[in-house]
Structure formats: C-alpha cells, structure tokens
Amino acid sequence: MGHRKRLRERLAHDPRQLADYEILEMLLGYVLVRQDTKPLAKALLDEFGSLPGVFAAHPSDLRRIKGFGPKLESFWSLWKETWARMSELPLRSRPQLNTPDAVASMAIARLGTCTREECWVALLDKANGLLSWDRLTQGTVDQTPIYVREVLSRALEHGASSIILVHNHPSGDTHPSRQDEEVTARVCRSARDMGMRVLDHLVVSGNSFFSFQSHGLL
Known part of the structure; x- marks a missing residue:
C-alpha cells in the first residue's frame, strides 16, 4: 500500500x-x-x-x-460508456452540425470500439441543431441492416429537417461497401421525396471515419 x-x-x-x-x-x-x-x-x-x-x-x-479479467472488462465498459456520454453532451445543447468533424467525435466515442456493427442516426432541425441521436439497429461483426422506412419514421417523429447516418466497421476499414452506398442512395431519394436532406453518412472504426459528403458520394 x-x-x-x-x-x-x-x-x-x-x-x-x-x-x-x-x-x-x-x-x-x-x-x-x-x-x-x-x-x-x-x-x-x-x-x-x-x-x-x-x-x-x-x-x-x-x-x-x-x-x-471480468472485473476489469466491466470497468472498461463503464468507462467507455461514460466517455461516450461526455462526448455527446456538448451536442445536446444543439449547436450547428455543419461539418463531418462535428458529428465524428461523438460517433467515434460511441461506436469506434464496438465489436458488432450498429447504425445510428442524428436528426437535425432547420438550423442543423441536434434533435435526436439514437441507435437504429445492431447487427453482426460485419453487417447491420439500415431500413429506409425506420430512418424516415424517426425523422418524422422528431420533426427533423436533415439526417446524418452513422455506422461502424469493427474490421478497422472505414471505406464503405457497395451495399453501404446503395442503401445511402435509397435513403437520400426517399428523404428528398419527403422534403428532408441527408447531410452525411459516416463510417467509423477506431479513431478514424469516412464521410460520404467529403468524398462526394451524396
């Protein structure tokens, strides 16, 4: 001692x-x-x-x-959840989320070390202030479903004007798959038909992220 x-x-x-x-x-x-x-x-x-x-x-x-062992694993899970919530807290005051970096820090804290793929959605008001940040789906180690109807239903529920999709790749490779690109295109088309915009789709892994917006994929 x-x-x-x-x-x-x-x-x-x-x-x-x-x-x-x-x-x-x-x-x-x-x-x-x-x-x-x-x-x-x-x-x-x-x-x-x-x-x-x-x-x-x-x-x-x-x-x-x-x-x-198990005691430390439980402690680490608690610490990571605390860190994730602290990273999300500044965005709860509804600042403008105009750049990929503004959401990436929150997304990395929440999803960067997840061992299964999850899809989350950030819903924004007309001034790009955060209305909601919630998990949509949880999948396996290499895929998670993204349902267009569920995304738009959440957006309508919160009266959102814009949408930012986020999911993780536990593999460490942040590059989107063909399926990622196809489902993003479907969400974009459906959102436009309902008067909403998809501002970005981020793929995160570890401390890195890929932005559809920055790579001209929206």
Missing part, C-alpha cells in the same frame, strides 16, 4: 509528472484492490502502444492480456 500512497501523493502534487503506466496502474488499482497492477499496466501499454490505444482496444483483445 505504500507504493500506491506515494502515487496518490504525486497525483495530488502534479499529475503531469506521472508516467503513462503509472496512471494506468492507478486506474487498474481501483478495481484490483489487492493486486500489484504495475505489471498489467506495462503489459497493456506494450501491447496497445499508448493510453488511447489501451482505452480504444476491443474487449476481445484486452481479454488476451494475462490478468485482464
């Missing part, structure tokens, strides 16, 4: 002086209270390269590290 006390004292004095492995060691120690967590902290950093790499790692990859 003396070592952890010294770490806490250093944290209180100047957190910037702590090494990355010491920060991770302290976090792990709140879950593994009676265990020396320094070896595990160093093993995680060796495997994933950095603190962001550790926190963005898929659960299946984390489980391969000796000592990373």
Whole structure:
C-alpha cells in the first residue's frame, strides 16, 4: 500500500509528472484492490502502444492480456460508456452540425470500439441543431441492416429537417461497401421525396471515419 500512497501523493502534487503506466496502474488499482497492477499496466501499454490505444482496444483483445479479467472488462465498459456520454453532451445543447468533424467525435466515442456493427442516426432541425441521436439497429461483426422506412419514421417523429447516418466497421476499414452506398442512395431519394436532406453518412472504426459528403458520394 505504500507504493500506491506515494502515487496518490504525486497525483495530488502534479499529475503531469506521472508516467503513462503509472496512471494506468492507478486506474487498474481501483478495481484490483489487492493486486500489484504495475505489471498489467506495462503489459497493456506494450501491447496497445499508448493510453488511447489501451482505452480504444476491443474487449476481445484486452481479454488476451494475462490478468485482464471480468472485473476489469466491466470497468472498461463503464468507462467507455461514460466517455461516450461526455462526448455527446456538448451536442445536446444543439449547436450547428455543419461539418463531418462535428458529428465524428461523438460517433467515434460511441461506436469506434464496438465489436458488432450498429447504425445510428442524428436528426437535425432547420438550423442543423441536434434533435435526436439514437441507435437504429445492431447487427453482426460485419453487417447491420439500415431500413429506409425506420430512418424516415424517426425523422418524422422528431420533426427533423436533415439526417446524418452513422455506422461502424469493427474490421478497422472505414471505406464503405457497395451495399453501404446503395442503401445511402435509397435513403437520400426517399428523404428528398419527403422534403428532408441527408447531410452525411459516416463510417467509423477506431479513431478514424469516412464521410460520404467529403468524398462526394451524396
């Protein structure tokens, strides 16, 4: 316990002086209270390269590290959900979402490390302020359905003027598939017929994203 006390004292004095492995060691120690967590902290950093790499790692990859058990997996899930909600909070004040980057940070926090594909939709008002950010579907490791009728039904329910589609690729490749392009085109056509616009479709994976708008695919 003396070592952890010294770490806490250093944290209180100047957190910037702590090494990355010491920060991770302290976090792990709140879950593994009676265990020396320094070896595990160093093993995680060796495997994933950095603190962001550790926190963005898929659960299946984390489980391969000796000592990373169910308690830590639960803690990591809680931490990621907290981070995702904090990333979404600024957009709840309904700022204008005029660029892919404005939605990408929220999408990456929510979906970047998901192990199954999910489709989410951001619904916007006439000033491009956020009305709703919700999951539409959850699929498998390499596909999730996007139903045009469901997208438009949600948009009408919230009185939305514009739509931004988001889904993830757990594979790590953010490039859209032919099916992604086809369903996006169908949503765009149907939205136009109902007086709405699809502003973008983002494909996210890890800390990266692909924007249909930026690549001229809308």
